Amino acid sequence: xxxxxxxxxxxxxKAVLQGLTRAGFCVDWxxxxxxxxxxxxxxxxxxxxxxxxxxxxDGLAVLSAARARHNQVPVxxxxxxxxxxxxxxxxxxxxxxxxxxxxxxxxMIARVRALLRRRAGGARPLLECxxxxxxxxxxxxxxxxQPVDLSAREFSILEVLMQRPGAVLSRxxxxxxxxxxxxxxxxxxxxxxxxxLRKKLGAERIKNVRGVGYCIAEG
Amino acid sequence: xxxxxxxASPKADMGSIRRHLLVRLTLALAAGGLLLGFATYxxxxxxxxxxxxxxxxxxxxxxxxxYRGEVSSVPAQPGTAxxxxxxxxxxxxxxxxxxxxxxxxxGADIPWVATQGYHxxxxxxxxxxxxxxxxxxxxxxxxxxxxxxxxxxLDTAVEILLPNLAATLAMxxxxxxxxxxxxxxxLTQTSTDIGQRSASSLEPIASETLPAELKPLVEAxxxxxxxxxxxxxxxxxxxxxxxxxxxxxxxxxxxxxxxxEKATDPTMHEEAMADIRRGLERSSHLVDQLLELAxxxxxxxxxxxxxxxxxxxxxxxxxxxxxxARTRQIDLGAEVEPMAPGFGFLLGDGQHLRVLLNNLVDNAxxxxxxxxxxxxxxxxxxxxxxxxxxxxxxxIPSTERERVFDRFYRGTTAHGIHGxxxxxxxxxxxxxEVAQRHSARIDLTDGIASPDxxxxxxxxxxxxxxxxxxVASAQ
Numbered sequence: 001x002x003x004x005x006x007x008x009x010x011x012x013x014k015a016v017l018q019g020l021t022r023a024g025f026c027v028d029w030x031x032x033x034x035x036x037x038x039x040x041x042x043x044x045x046x047x048x049x050x051x052x053x054x055x056x057x058d059g060l061a062v063l064s065a066a067r068a069r070h071n072q073v074p075v076x077x078x079x080x081x082x083x084x085x086x087x088x089x090x091x092x093x094x095x096x097x098x099x100x101x102x103x104x105x106x107x108m109i110a111r112v113r114a115l116l117r118r119r120a121g122g123a124r125p126l127l128e129c130x131x132x133x134x135x136x137x138x139x140x141x142x143x144x145x146q147p148v149d150l151s152a153r154e155f156s157i158l159e160v161l162m163q164r165p166g167a168v169l170s171r172x173x174x175x176x177x178x179x180x181x182x183x184x185x186x187x188x189x190x191x192x193x194x195x196x197l198r199k200k201l202g203a204e205r206i207k208n209v210r211g212v213g214y215c216i217a218e219g
Numbered sequence: 220x221x222x223x224x225x226x227a228s229p230k231a232d233m234g235s236i237r238r239h240l241l242v243r244l245t246l247a248l249a250a251g252g253l254l255l256g257f258a259t260y261x262x263x264x265x266x267x268x269x270x271x272x273x274x275x276x277x278x279x280x281x282x283x284x285x286y287r288g289e290v291s292s293v294p295a296q297p298g299t300a301x302x303x304x305x306x307x308x309x310x311x312x313x314x315x316x317x318x319x320x321x322x323x324x325x326g327a328d329i330p331w332v333a334t335q336g337y338h339x340x341x342x343x344x345x346x347x348x349x350x351x352x353x354x355x356x357x358x359x360x361x362x363x364x365x366x367x368x369x370x371x372x373l374d375t376a377v378e379i380l381l382p383n384l385a386a387t388l389a390m391x392x393x394x395x396x397x398x399x400x401x402x403x404x405x406l407t408q409t410s411t412d413i414g415q416r417s418a419s420s421l422e423p424i425a426s427e428t429l430p431a432e433l434k435p436l437v438e439a440x441x442x443x444x445x446x447x448x449x450x451x452x453x454x455x456x457x458x459x460x461x462x463x464x465x466x467x468x469x470x471x472x473x474x475x476x477x478x479x480e481k482a483t484d485p486t487m488h489e490e491a492m493a494d495i496r497r498g499l500e501r502s503s504h505l506v507d508q509l510l511e512l513a514x515x516x517x518x519x520x521x522x523x524x525x526x527x528x529x530x531x532x533x534x535x536x537x538x539x540x541x542x543x544a545r546t547r548q549i550d551l552g553a554e555v556e557p558m559a560p561g562f563g564f565l566l567g568d569g570q571h572l573r574v575l576l577n578n579l580v581d582n583a584x585x586x587x588x589x590x591x592x593x594x595x596x597x598x599x600x601x602x603x604x605x606x607x608x609x610x611x612x613x614x615i616p617s618t619e620r621e622r623v624f625d626r627f628y629r630g631t632t633a634h635g636i637h638g639x640x641x642x643x644x645x646x647x648x649x650x651x652e653v654a655q656r657h658s659a660r661i662d663l664t665d666g667i668a669s670p671d672x673x674x675x676x677x678x679x680x681x682x683x684x685x686x687x688x689x690v691a692s693a694q
Contacts, residue, residue: 011475102472
């Protein structure tokens with residue numbers, strides 16, 4: 001899951017970045033409003049964690065601009081502005097959730113997961129498809145109730161695919177979802193991970209639509 | 220009575236105004252009443268003298284008319300001591316050869332006075348008022364003791380005055396109490412008005428309808444409350460700003476501690492600890508700056524101002540920061556123009572000016588990259604003193620220069636050039652506050668240009684040469 005963190009305070013930013021990374025997210029971090037606007041426009045993030053008091057461009061303006069361009073990315077506002085009026089303004093500008101500083105790292109991660117869940121159209125914390133069951137919090141996978149051992153990358157790719165069973169995702173799209181700016185990607189890294197996944201889960205579970213991409217087989 | 224007046228001495232506790240007024244007015248009125256009583260007595264005595272004299276004359280005439288040479292024909296009976304006590308009236312008949320024929324009160328000693336008319340004579344019993352009436356054969360005297368007369372006059376006066384005086388005084392006391400309560404009602408009303416206020420309601424008290432004595436007091440209180448309201452709202456704004464701003468370092472600390480808890484290997488643990496240390500440093504720096512600013516708050520007690528040697532101050536602050544500048548490889552220096560004796564001195568608060576200079580130099584060092592340069596310069600013209608702190612940092616775009624003095628403003632490039640403590644965003648508010656106190660103007664201009672194209676930044680403080688600001692000599 002690739003997230004965009006928008007936070008101008010270097011200490012908070014660094015800590016959140018580390019926390020989210022350890023929770024298995026792939027995080028890109030920008031520190032001002034303009035950079036946030038450009039990054040969101042790339043449309044590669046599953047969720048945006050947005051501070052409001054930003055240099056160059058206020059967070060609310062960034063959010064409003066994104067929504068005006070019909071960008072649907074889930075946005076979690078994380079700010080020190082705690083007044084009810086601010087919270088209302090934030091949600092009305094198109095935020096999906098609102099978190100007030102100082103917040104708890106685990107709570108913020110849980111809220112990010114909740115946004116991702118809702119976005120996938122389900123309220124259940126587990127992603128399920130047929131005999132395959134993925135737990136994004138514990139980062140475990142069970143196939144027919146038997147645990148399957150996956151690498152972090154493999155898990156991330158599977159998680160993205162499981163968000164929308166049946167939807168065909170291109171190699172580029174999977175790469176964008178799984179790798180951040182700082183990651184080094186080999187030319188066929190995704191293929192290697194997919195190959196391993198199919199070996200561990202059974203080739204029939206992840207389908208390859210030639211020339212288009214991959215999807216999780218429904219049912 | 221003197222003790223009562225003594226309360227008026229200004230040092231004494233005033234107690235209740237109403238009670239004091241009541242006591243003093245009652246005493247004054249009582250004194251007046253006594254004077255009135257004495258006057259009444261004197262007047263009564265005068266008036267009664269005529270009446271008594273007339274009575275004496277009639278008594279003497281009546282004895283002469285009835286006296287036929289026998290004592291039995293005298294209408295007056297021999298008197299008793301009680302008679303003398305009571306009315307003090309005595310009659311006495313003499314033959315013309317000075318032999319006494321009749322004396323109504325045997326013990327009385329009234330001398331022979333032969334002339335027709337009124338006399339006042341002295342005897343063993345005291346002073347007598349005597350009327351002498353002559354017939355061809357006899358001298359008839361009617362006499363009265365003056366003391367008895369005075370007693371009678373006093374009795375009469377007391378009889379008239381006492382009930383009236385008591386009733387009058389009681390009435391006056393009641394009326395006074397009522398009048399005082401009514402008269403002091405605005406005072407009571409005002410104190411109720413003020414008493415009902417909560418600590419936060421600082422609206423002025425209505426003063427239009429108040430009496431002239433109370434108006435200045437209430438208006439003074441209103442002016443005080445207006446100042447309080449201003450200070451209170453400034454304080455509230457400051458507290459809100461401060462609470463809001465403390466959240467950022469606290470959020471960082473909280474997150475850093477959580478990361479430490481989750482750290483699984485020694486390297487992560489070490490890094491998390493280092494982050495926490497920096498987070499704590501930043502928090503305490505912010506708290507220090509907040510305290511500094513609170514001390515400068517508009518209503519903080521004014522510190523005594525004296526003559527400050529700005530040149531000496533510049534050298535001292537630059538020396539203080541030289542070690543820090545060396546570790547950051549920044550060339551920090553002071554340029555103090557040689558000045559005429561007396562220049563470079565400023566009437567102000569040395570402690571505050573040091574805080575101002577500390578903040579400007581700290582700020583410049585914070586945003587100037589390694590290998591950069593910071594100059595602190597003091598120059599004097601005929602009517603100004605100019606203090607420049609120039610750096611070769613990234614500078615601030617002219618569009619943002621207005622905002623740098625806002626509390627908690629941090630520039631877009633405000634973080635961590637030297638990987639050290641972050642600025643609190645308060646330093647320049649402190650600078651502004653101190654500058655305002657010294658009526659100094661602050662200008663932001665470009666600073667020292669550096670080879671990589673940045674323009675740097677200069678803070679220029681211009682102290683005006685008001686007579687009150689400059690001190691003529693070094694003393």
